[in-house]
Amino acid sequence: MDAQALQIDPRLRSHLLLATLSLAIFVSTVFVVVAYRIASDLGVNSELKAAEINVALLSAQTDLANSESELESLLAPSGHYIEELQVKENIGVLVRNDTDFVVFSSGVSQSTIEAVTALLDEETTGSGLIELEGETYLWAAIKSHHNKQNYSLWVQETSSLDTLLHYIATRLTVTSFLTFWVAVWGALILSGIITKRIEKHNEALAYMASHDYLTDLPSRRYVFEQMSAHIEKARGADDCSHCGALLLLDLDQFKEINDTLGHSYGDEILKKISRRWRDALPSSHILARTGGDEFVVWTANLKTDNAAKIAAPLIEACERPFEVSGMLLNVDVSIGAAYFPKDGDTIEELMKNADIAMYHAKRKRSRLEMYAAADNPYTEIRVRLAGEVTQALSEEQFVLHYQPKVHLQTCQVTGAEALVRWNHPREGLIYPGAFIELIEHSDYIHAFSRYVLSHAIQQIQKWRDQGLEVSVAVNLSPYNLLDRSMTAFIREQLDHYGVTPEMLEIELTETATMIDIQTTQAVFKSFRELGVKLSLDDFGVGMSSLSYIKNLELDCIKLDRSFVLNMLSDPCDKAIVQTMLDLCANLGYQAVAEGVETQELADLLTNLGCAYGQGYFFAKPMPADQFVRFMQDTPKRRSA
Amino acid sequence: MKALKKNLSSLDRTLRGVIGVVVTGAGVFGGEYIGEPIVQAILIAFGVLNLISLATGWCVVYQIAHISTLKPPAEQS
Incomplete structure (x- = not known):
């Protein structure tokens, strides 16, 4: 689940700690290296400068010496020149004038001096460090300004430089130890603070994601x-x-x-x-x-x-x-x-x-x-179907089946009632009981009713083209009465298919008419003005008051099947049907009995004065093409 | 006494004890080697801090950083 994204990364703290520690190590390493190099460079430079001065002084002295012996006495260990220079390390000098050269050494062997001379070009002047058999020597060489033949070389052991560097290294080690320690502290504190803050934010986010803002309940x-x-x-x-x-x-x-x-x-x-x-x-x-x-x-x-x-x-x-x-x-x-x-x-x-x-x-x-x-096995489907209504509408999965309305005496078909079936690609043919209610409670109810009306009107036109004049009744949902543009839609569809309004009959159940008498009356009036027929479906089982029936100006009333079915066995039902038929006759409404399933029922209804019926005895609801065949067979059936 | 809530494990405490003794010793007796009185003073201070941690089982840096090496962690989530 994507909740993972909000869970706090347990490695965050260790990663942060590692990062800050690495930074601390890096910074202190750079600091130590740079400091050590600066110090050692400074030390070497000052030592070289000193050697250069010493060799310059030596060269000046050499210029003054007139003879080799004078030179030797000048540089002899007993002489005071070297002492005056106050050089503590082992040194060696090589001086060459016009005639010969003199080597003086104090601690540095003659062979070392010669080796240095060999490594350096004889004409080399300046100063520097030189590696010789693992030892580092400092040298400085100069040529006299007055006598170009005079050449002086100063060779010195680097022990004072080593001491200096050791001294620097010691302090740097201790300082860097402290620096590193402080850096670790810093890293710990910083990573701790950052982690804490991130954790707090994450917790707040996780809380927000897992709780409802309004009720503060978990989400x-x-x-x-x-x-x-x-x-x-x-x-x-x-x-x-x-x-x-x-x-x-x-x-x-x-x-x-x-x-x-x-x-x-x-x-x-x-x-x-x-x-x-x-x-x-x-x-x-x-x-x-x-x-x-x-x-x-x-x-x-x-x-x-x-x-x-x-x-x-x-x-x-x-x-x-x-x-x-x-x-x-x-x-x-x-x-x-x-x-x-x-x-x-x-x-x-x-x-x-x-x-x-x-x-x-x-x-x-x-x-x-x-x-x-x-x-209810449909209930489970219902939940699934609810999500598929739009697709079903666009793919025309809803089909209309037609049940004939028949004149009881002549068996002549006087009209048809359109009944919706859902031709579901997976579930097969689904009857309205499983889906009508769910559509009625969804936003699709208006689109659905228009779909049914449009297809029914289209069917009237198709049949007319085939030479059949059949009026079709369409059931509307109570909610359609609230659709103000429904009348206009019906008119537009009738015009579009060139169907006369009286060929269309609109059936509303009693509950539909109960919404509010004013609204219902207004909608019925507009339907009536349009010219379509109006009928009241399932009469007798709802809660309609008789005043409603009086006020609604209907064409037809359909007696509910529950009374009709048991008429033969139940005298009460028979009495009710009789009364309803009388009521219809007195009010001038056409009466249609629903649920006519046997010949006996049809005969009884005819005797009671009911002219029209609908039910399995005549025909079940059927697809449009089958309906055509049924119509064509009707005269034969009647004669039979 | 929330501020002084213990946050060091016994291993951490022992380690700090060793470091504390070594560093304090170096600060006090290693003057010649260190050669810098300021550094020497800092070393002694650090060493003493570690010795305090050894004694109390509490580290101020851990406290600020919300870290605890003690088994039932008080701060860790």
Whole structure:
């Protein structure tokens, strides 16, 4: 997981320490080397200068000497010249005048002097250091200004220079030891401070990444990390010592609060509710906010029957209203629980199954549901399908099947009801029960309804081109009534395909008309002005009041199949159907019976005065091309 | 007494004891070799610091650098 990126690098401190120590060693090495070189260069230079002065003095003396003997006496050990020079080291001199040369040596052997002379060109003047059999000698040579024949060479052992360098080296060693020590201190302190600071920043970042800014609860990332660590640990363990439970909590009516009172109220509620929940839960349970109004509780090491116990205080916490800016607000929670490893051994599976359970809890208004694999098999698909609606729309995976509406006496097809099927590339043909509700609760509802309308209108045109005049009924969702541009869209589609409005029938279920009578009336009026037919679907099972039916000016009412199916056996159902048929007749609405599955039912309905029916007895919903064949066969069937 | 919380392991303490004795000794008796009174004074100071670390088990530099060589580390995360 990318959480790794935020974990503190344990080698940071040692790396930093190594880097600063290396720098300290490097700096002190450079310091020692440079200091030593400067000191030794200075020492050598001053020694050479002294030798040059000495040889210059010697040369001057040589010029003054008139004879060799005079020269010898000048340079003799007993002579005072050398003593006056106060040279403490062993030295040797070579002096040559017009006639001969004299070598004087004090400690430096004659052979050494000769060797030096041999190494140097006889005419060489100046000064320098020379290596001879492992020893270093300092030399200086000069030619007299007055007598070009006079040549003086000064050779000296470097012992004073060595002493000087030793002296420098000693001090430098001690100083560099101290410097290095201080540098180590500096390195330690610096690396310590830097590491501490980085660690602090990293901790702050890690906290931010693993916690929700609003409620200060752990975030989805944090709880997932904990879960995956637990799952990893539990892998291979057979007993239930590693059982866990994941509870998915979703607030009910939260969207309404956000929409009506504003997000600040919603945020305040989230804060308050998370505080209550946190207080209600033992610290061993992780409560995290995973999305807008979605929370998660993860508990490791739990006995299988304990989710209800965890959920109880959470539900209880929602029973008291929340006070926000002086207003008391009620918020309910729906909880879905899934157990690890029984209901899934990956985070994804647990989340998905807890979500399914939560969805059930919402539907049943039961507040808490455990995931059960035997739940509606479509439910699991539903979660997957929700993500595939856009693609299905663009790839035209939704197909329309048509069920004929038939005149009960003549068996003549008077129209068709368009019913949507999802021709899913993986799941095969899916019936609307599995997906309509999920589309209705998504943002795709308008696009979806337009898709269906457009395809139905197009089909009317295709059939007309084939010589069939069939009106098609399309079911609209209650939410479509809120789509202000729906009428304009229908008009545009009718114009586009050249279809007359009365060929299109719009069916709305009772619940659809219940949204708000004003809105419904206005939309129905606009549909009516357009010229399309209107019918009320599933009449009798919703909560419509009769005044609604009076006010809505319908063309047709479809009697719900639940009454029709049992009419033969249940006198109550028969009485209801009879009454509804009378009502339709008295109000002037056409009545259509749904769920006509047998000849007996068709006959009974005809006797009761119902003119039209729809059901498996006549035909199941079928694809458009099959519908054409069905239409063509109808006259034969009637005669049969 | 948070400031004087021990932060040296026994090995670290022993090492500091040896260094402290050697360095202090060098500072006190190695005047001729060192030849520089300032350096000599610094050496003695360093040596004494190490001897203090030996005695208390606490190092001021470790404290500032948030380092501890003691087994249950107080500062390390």
